[in-house]
Amino acid sequence: MDDLLREFLTETFESLDVVDVELVKFEQEPNNAKILDNIFRLVHTIKGTCGFLGLPRLEAIAHAAETLMGKFRDGVPVTPESVSLVLSSIDRIKEILGELEMSNGQEPAGDDQDLIKELERLSESADSGELAAQATGDTVPAAEAATDEAVTEGEDIYQVLERPLRPGEVSLDELERAFREAEVEIEVATAEDDEDSDASEQETETPAAPPAPVTQSDSVDIKIASNKPEGEAKKEEVKNPSARSSNGQGVSNQSIRVAVDTLEDLMTMVSELVLTRNQLLEIVRRHEDSEFKVPLQRLSNVTAELQEGVMKTRMQPIGNAWQKLPRIVRDLSQELQKPISLEMIGADTELDRQVLELIKDPLTHMIRNSADHGLENPAERVAAGKPEKGTITLSAYHEGGHILIEVRDDGRGLNLDKIKQKALANGLTTEAELEKMADQQIQKFIFAAGFSTAAKVTSVSGRGVGMDVVRNNVEEIGGSIDVRSQEGRGSSFIIKIPLTLAIVSTLIVEASGDRFAIPQLSVVELVRVQSNSEHRIERIKDRPVLRLRNKLLPLVPMSQLLGFEQEEQLDEDNGFIVVMQVGSQRFGVVVDGVFHTEEIVVKPMSSMLRNLTMFSGNTILGDGSVIMIIDPNGVASAMASHASGALVEEVEEKAEEISEEQMDGDAPISMLLFRAGSAEPKAVPLSLVTRLEEFDVAKIERSNGRDLVQYRGSLMPLVYINETSQHKSEGTQPMLVFSDSGRSMGLVVDEIVDIVEDRMKIEVVSDRSGILGSAIIKEKATEVIDLGHYLPLAFDDWFMRKEMQEGPSHRTLLFVDDSAFFRNMLTPVLKAAGYEVTVCASAQAAYELLEKGEEYSAIVTDIEMPDINGYQFCESLRGDTRFRHLPIIALSAVVTPQSIQQGRDAGFDDYVAKFDRPGLIAALKDVFTNEMGVAA
Amino acid sequence: MSNYAATNNNEQLHNSSEHVQYVTVVIGGQLFGLQISQVHDVFVPEKVTRVPLAPPEVEGVLNLRGRIVTAINMRRRLHLPPLEEDQGMMAVGIEFKGESYGLVIDAVGEVLSLPVNEREENPSNLDWRWAEISGGVHRLPGQLMVILDVDKLLQSLIEPKAA
Structure with a gap:
């Protein structure tokens, strides 16, 4: 272009x-x-x-x-x-x-x-x-005059335009004539350049003659100036400049246009300068009587001023973001048939253009909201004794390092009862909690996701994606949003955002030996942990909490957030808690040490790291090292996902974590003990169980020869451990619910006994279907049930949808499967067959283990896995001399001649159907026999 | 082979149609070559800040003359065992899409000018994790030099994460 x-x-x-x-x-x-x-x-x-x-x-x-x-x-x-x-x-x-x-x-x-x-x-x-x-005919509107005359006035040279004239357009003849009639020396330039504004200005000069200032029948706009007596025309000319500048239309020559990039570059350079200055200050701090001290102080001041100056160039009046709003309000006013007036106060309040861009959309959304469901209909307004015309006021002002933007309407205000109902309906809170909440806390629910109190969805708003999106957008730029509302009087939303995103004041903390920067804006206070003081870390179901001024503050160790440690090992005597507030969420992050605060220049992370939500950027500290900047929003969402985990999910998550790490089959695992059919306890790995439920026996229905219950909106088949045992006829029936890929099955048991953590070491392998074997769990012989037997009883094709794997004994097996379900499911099967099993959740993880030099007798791998599938995995292993002869067995739900051929091509030694456990065991035996043959 | 070169390399190659200059580096005993035009600088990585939760290939971030450089551990990327302790590390600075990266390698060799028509395609049995980022092989006296395609390398690290 x-x-x-x-x-x-x-x-x-x-x-x-x-x-x-x-x-x-x-x-x-x-x-x-x-x-x-x-x-x-x-x-x-x-x-x-x-x-x-x-x-x-x-x-x-x-x-x-x-x-x-x-x-x-x-x-x-x-x-x-x-x-x-x-x-x-x-x-x-x-x-x-x-x-x-x-x-x-x-x-x-x-x-x-x-x-x-x-x-x-x-x-x-x-x-x-x-x-x-206009009863008199002497005023002929320009357009018609033009068209008419173009045809009728023959005296001029007839000129042809290659298209028909549009209304209001001047024909070439007209133009020609105008030129001819014009007094020659007069302002041809003006007439050409600026004909209309000249003309229009003239009209403002002569307001006495409306509605038709053009009174000569042959006049066209273009001619007005030139047809005036010369003197007057000249006067016009003299007046024009002043008229223009008083209109505010004069092009100011006090400003120049600069490309945004240039400013950004400048900003970057200044940021560098700030960093260098910080470095110098750091050095001087260490040398008490340095002669550099004074000049450095001066440099420091100049840098600060320069920084401020450059920041100013990036500042734009917030009015720029408001420019479109009057139009939007007007359109809304027509669409909704509500007269609305929009007042804007403080449009010249300046803020960083980057921030400005980011708040445009949220603001627009809020205005729409106010117009649509903030303001009542004119009739309602009149009934409530308010003026018919609703008012939305938008104001902006500075406060500290922040800018506050308020969107206020004089409408109906928020309906607390509706919000309460909706909050309950959405499961955001409970009646009891609501009782204790202040009105303002309740109002804040409107910022929750999917929350809309508008009874019906209009094209304007009410889709329930509104205020939470606004909140997210605002929080993304480190701001906060608040609402104040009085029923019947109106509501007001207040957004608080930082003036600029480029420079942030942060608190430097240490966790697991590394330093991190936490933006000060979200830090509320610091608490020192001491096991013998009132600031003592307590635990509720392993989750650390802190009593802080009669409130319970949830805690999370920073090292855990950052994935350094899996288990929470808090040093309960030597730590600090950084109390952070993000939106309405307040929590404590436990760190090992707290240093100082430092003004830092946020630098974006490289695109390779940008997907890490825990960090908002990185920067160079005064000592020259790079530090990662914690994103409070990332921490908050990590906290939230942590907290919402129910017990079972939590266990699953743990199991997941463990297996990702490389789950050692010998590690203790959580087992669910229950009784069914016989007196001896039975066990199943807890991580396989999705939920424990009890059903009223009366709710069990029979259909198509099997028992079913309605469960979460669909029918769940029930399977009995012991078909022959007596089914209860009344009361409640406990069952274990297993879910995978959207299907559930209920395994009916007599009694749930306990959840224990123990090694699952199957001592006696069983031939009985449904039982893997017996293991000593909690010092009691316990039957470990084989879910692989029961799942197909509920759905014949349970295993068709996924793949599984296993391996033989006295040898080490590496078992790769992306499904936690099958990993947990087959590990016992393989162990029962006498193999030592190491589990990986992905081919990637398996590579890493192999790279570490771990040795395995064979690999059993799932075929259908994300990222790297089993075929690719096998091919790449075969491409590596170290693994060229390693037995690799494929497990797949899909067993067709083609897939088997493909497996063979990829270099698999064998290809086994996932549900064919005897087949897998046989295949493993087979490869080992062959291997021995080769070796011998 | 020259076809391969023509399709796989950009204009710079056409301009200097005869020869391409490579900076050679050693990673895990293997000689690699990086097109000299893609190499920004060579430095000793110091004070690398590790980045929690980052992909395993990311060694960390470091300050190189005021710029923040993302260091990539090439041994890990190539699935080679980690370098022995105390052995000095080197890094090659790369600019990619306006961002600075540092490839952490064992040692830097020399600059070689190699004729384009001697480049060979990747052998078909090359480990796919290597083939993914290799732009071919040059037969040098006594050893082979694998051409490290910097664009492919960084792309392979950025994209799966973005997806």
């Missing part, structure tokens, strides 16, 4: 935004000629430039719109219909410009006749209306 066009696009977008705002103003004050002039001039400029750049589509629309506005200027009454039409033309122009920008300067194909016709129709009806009103 050439520079000219780019410049044009930038300018035009800017002008269009102004036109939007001005038009809305104009609609309210149709007699304000200054506003109209301004709009007219802008549209005219757009039209002119488009013609010049060869953009016929844009030109045509701009022209038609201009013509209509010309009519307003001629005194035709302004109607909402016509303003809407002009606004939609502006929208169309924006649309085309947008495409123009994307397509690198190619005007998109398309037809705007619909709009143009409509615009022309209005212009013409305006004409006729005007004619009727």
Whole structure:
């Protein structure tokens, strides 16, 4: 795209935004000629430039719109219909410009006749209306005069334009004649350049002559200036400049345009300077009487000023983000049929342009919300004794290093009862908690995800994705949002955001030997941990908490958040708790040490690390080392996901973690002990159990020869451990629910005994179906049940959907499967067959183990795995000399000749169906026998 | 082979159609070559800050003359055993899409100018994790030099994470 066009696009977008705002103003004050002039001039400029750049589509629309506005200027009454039409033309122009920008300067194909016709129709009806009103016929509207005369006036050389004239357009003949009649020495330049603004200014000069300032029958806009007596025309010229600047239209020569990139670069350089200064200060701090001290102090001051200065260049008035709002409110007001006035206070409050960009959308959303369900209908308002017209007030002001933006309406306010109901319905809270909450706390529920109290969804808002998105957006830039509302009086939303994102004050802390920076904004206080003081870490079900001023503060060790440790080993005597607040969430992060606070310049992380939500960036500290900056939002969401975990999920998660680490089959695992059928206890790994439930026996239904219960909206088949045993006929029936990939089955047991943590070492392998064997658990012989037997009883194809694996005894096996379910399920099977099993959740993890030099007698791998599938895994192992002869067995739910062939091609020694456990054992035996043969 | 070169390499290659200059590095005993135009600088990585939760290949981040560089452990990327303790490390600075990366390697060799038409495609039995980031092989007297395709390497590290 050439520079000219780019410049044009930038300018035009800017002008269009102004036109939007001005038009809305104009609609309210149709007699304000200054506003109209301004709009007219802008549209005219757009039209002119488009013609010049060869953009016929844009030109045509701009022209038609201009013509209509010309009519307003001629005194035709302004109607909402016509303003809407002009606004939609502006929208169309924006649309085309947008495409123009994307397509690198190619005007998109398309037809705007619909709009143009409509615009022309209005212009013409305006004409006729005007004619009727103007009883005397001596005022002929320009357009008609032009077209008529173009044909009738024969005295001029007849000039042909290759297209028909549009209404309001001046024929070439007219133009020619105008030139001829014009007194030669007068301002041809002005007439050409700026004809319309000149003309319009003239009209403001002569307000005495409305509605038709043009009184000569042959006059056209272009001629007004030149037809005036010379003296007057000159006076005009003299007046023009002052008139313009008083209109605020004068191009200020006190400012220059600078590319944003240049400023960004400058900002980066200053940031570097700040860092270097910090480094120097650090050095000088260590040398008491350094002669550098004084000059450095000076450098430090200058740097600070420079930093401030550059920051200023990035500052923009918040009004820029508000520019579109009047238009939006106007449209909403029409759509919702509520008169609304929008007041904007503090539009010149400045903030960093980066922040400005980021709050535009949330603000728009909030305004829409206020207009749609904040304000009542006119009738309701009158009934409530309020003025019919609703008011939305938008204000902005500075406070400390922050900017506060408030969106206030005088509408109905938030309905506490509705919010309570909704919060209960969404399971966000309980009745008991609600009782204790202050109104303000209850109101804050509107920021929860999926929360909308609007009874019905309108096109404007009420989809329940509203305020939580706003909150997220605001929090993403380190801000916060609050609501205050009084029922019947209105609501007010207050957004608090930092002035700039570039420089942050942080607290430097240490965890697991590394330092991290936590933004001060989210740090509420620091608490020192001491086991013998009141600030003592206590635990509820292993989760650490702290009593802080009669409130319970959930804690999480930083090292755990960062994945350094799996188990929480808190040094209960030597630690600090950084109390953080993110939105309404308050929690404590336990760190090993707290250093000082430091102003840092946030640098974005490389794209390789950008997916880490725990960090918002990194920076260079005074001592030259790089430090990661903790993102409080990331911590908060990690906390939230931690906290919401129910017991079983938690166990599952742990199991998951363990197996990811490389689950050693000998590690203790949680077992669920229960009784079913016989007196001896039975056990199943707890991690396989999704839930423990009790059902009223009466709820068990029989259908198609099997027992079912309705469970979470669908039917769950029940399987009895011991088919022959007596089924209860009344009371409740405990069962273990197993779920995988959306299916559930209930295993009916007689009694749930206990949950224990123990090694599962199967001592006696069983031949009985359904029992893997016996193990000593809690010093008692316990039957370990074989889920593999029961699951297909509920769904024949349970194993078809996934794959599993296993291996033989006295040898080490590496078992790779992405499904925790099958990992847990098959490990006992393989161990029962006498193998030592190491489990990996992915091929990647398996590579790592192999890289570490771990040796295995064989590998059993699932085929269908994300990222690297079993075929790829096998192929790559075969490509490595170390593993060329390692037996590898594939496990798959899909067993077809093709898949077996593919497995063979990939280098698998054998290919076993996932549910064929005897087959797997046999295959393992087989490969080992072969291997021995080869070795021998 | 020259086909391969033509499709796989950008204009720089066409400009100097005859020869390409490589900076050679050693990783786990294997000689690799990086196109000299892609190498920004060579430095000794110091005070590397580890990045918790990052992909295993990421050694950490470090400050190189005021810029933050993401260091990538090439041994880990190539699935080679880690370097023995106390053996000096070197890093090759790379600019990729406006960001600075450092490839941590064992040692830097020399600059070689090699004719394009001597480049050979990856042998078909090359470990796929290597083949993924290799742009071919040069037969040098006494040893082979694997061409390290920096773009592919970094892309392979960035993309799976983005997905």
